[in-house]
Amino acid sequence: MKLTKAARHEEILAQITQQPSLRVADLAGRLRVSTETIRRDLDELTDQGLVNRTYGGAVPMRGAEPSVGERHGLFVAERERIARAASARIKPGALVMIGSGATTTHVARRIAVEHKGLTVVTHSFSVATVLSLNPTITVLMAPGNYLASEGATVGVHAARFLHDFSADLAILGASGLTSEGATDARLEPAAIFSVLASRAAETLVVADRSKFDKVFPARYASWRELGALVCDQTPEGPLAETLRRHGVEVTVA
Known part of the structure; x- marks a missing residue:
């Protein structure tokens, strides 16, 4: 065909x-x-x-991110601290959407240890795998085209599936964070992140300091659409000013 x-x-x-x-x-x-x-x-x-x-x-493209498998070995200690802080924001019995990524997988692993009775909707196989260690957590996996570099499903089928949910919280990573918002190095995951952000009452971005002031092709949300940021270092300059202006809650882990 x-x-x-x-x-x-x-x-x-x-x-x-x-x-x-x-x-x-x-x-x-x-x-x-x-x-x-x-x-x-x-x-x-x-x-x-x-x-x-x-x-x-x-x-x-110059400056493109390595695959998610390669990223898992970077900023491990920082991501573990970010994961603890992000997990602490989840309320009992919540429906949570989690996007693909190395940092979000750290968060999912912490959720599996600390929570019971959650429902998690994701398009990431690594997120689903670590959550499966906790039998009290219900995991719903989005169908779609498999993007090997991200270990996740993308495309129209994934987007349609995710549109059917209304979540309490979406947890998303990012390739870059600037005053314009959160961006991703790849077009297809960014499209899915946009859907996840639009279907949640609150969207939490989890990102280490290496993402600050980095620009990538696909912006998936502006700071008007993002409620909170958990990171490992206090943002500075235009990024910090934009976060303050839009009332984004910043937690430094």
């Missing part, structure tokens, strides 16, 4: 997060389209700031 342009773009972005470079001829064969079609796809993705075009192919 021939893929749509949107599906091709999604597949190209998924592959480029797992390989150091992609070549036009290889992509054309894999996706069963002409090399001219792939060149146009890569040109469009380059114009959107999602890949860097090279002679004969493309490489990941």
Whole structure:
């Protein structure tokens, strides 16, 4: 079956997060389209700031995040402190939505230890896996296209599933935090994060200091839409001023 342009773009972005470079001829064969079609796809993705075009192919965008598996080994102590602080905000019996990411997986692991009787809706396999250690927590997993670099489902099916819920709290990570809001390095997870934020009474961002003042292509929410931030260091400069202006509650773990 021939893929749509949107599906091709999604597949190209998924592959480029797992390989150091992609070549036009290889992509054309894999996706069963002409090399001219792939060149146009890569040109469009380059114009959107999602890949860097090279002679004969493309490489990941400069500054793109490593895969979620690689990120799990970074800022471990900081993320554990963030996880404890985030878990403390969850009320008994709550329905919680959790997005994919290394920090959110730390939070999910802490939730599994500290809480009982919650319902958690997620699109992240790592989040679902660590929560499964607690049999009193009900985990609902969103269907969709599997994005290997994030270990999560994305796409229209995931979004439709998540739209059916109204959560007490959404817990989301971010690739970058600026005065404009929370951003992600990848387009597809960002689209899911937007849905999660829109379906929760309160949205909590969990992020270590390395995310401050970093800009990535896909903004999933402005600070008007985000209620709280748990981090490991006090934000400064324009970011701090924006957080104060919008009344975002900041907890430094």
